[in-house]
Amino acid sequence: xxxxxxxxxxxxxxxxxxxxxxxxxxxxxxxxxxxxxxxxxxxxxxxxxxxxxxxxxxxxxxxxxxxxxxxxxxxxxxxxxxxxxxxxxxxxxxxxxxxxxxxxxxxxxxxxxxx
Numbered sequence: 001x002x003x004x005x006x007x008x009x010x011x012x013x014x015x016x017x018x019x020x021x022x023x024x025x026x027x028x029x030x031x032x033x034x035x036x037x038x039x040x041x042x043x044x045x046x047x048x049x050x051x052x053x054x055x056x057x058x059x060x061x062x063x064x065x066x067x068x069x070x071x072x073x074x075x076x077x078x079x080x081x082x083x084x085x086x087x088x089x090x091x092x093x094x095x096x097x098x099x100x101x102x103x104x105x106x107x108x109x110x111x112x113x114x115x
Contacts, residue, residue: 018043019081027081038108043084045103045110051079053099068096 014037019027021036028047032040054064065072069092077083085093094101 015039017082018047018084028079039084040081042103042107043081045107046085046101047079047081049099049101049103050075050093053097053101056099057097059097064093064096068092 018040019030021032021040022030023033024031028044028051030044032044054060059067061072061075064070065075068075068089070089074083074089075093078085078089090102
């Protein structure tokens, strides 16, 4: 059975905050360092998805927070790449926005795409 290491992915217990892996540019559209773990790529794609969904819904941090039952500070940290969402937070945000936010494997396979 293959492990994460077989795919060139380090274990998540040593991962830093997603935004700490910026090589150039600004989060969440920055180019990440070559050695960025899969969690950083997922966090980046999630932050882009969240920002896009919020803009399309014309909803702000506090309103979304109240609707989703998530603190606006947590949403801000998610958008800035300072934390990854837990499953409960992810589910509440997706339901509140009516959109899928989790990027899935595309976040890893598109990691070489430049913004």
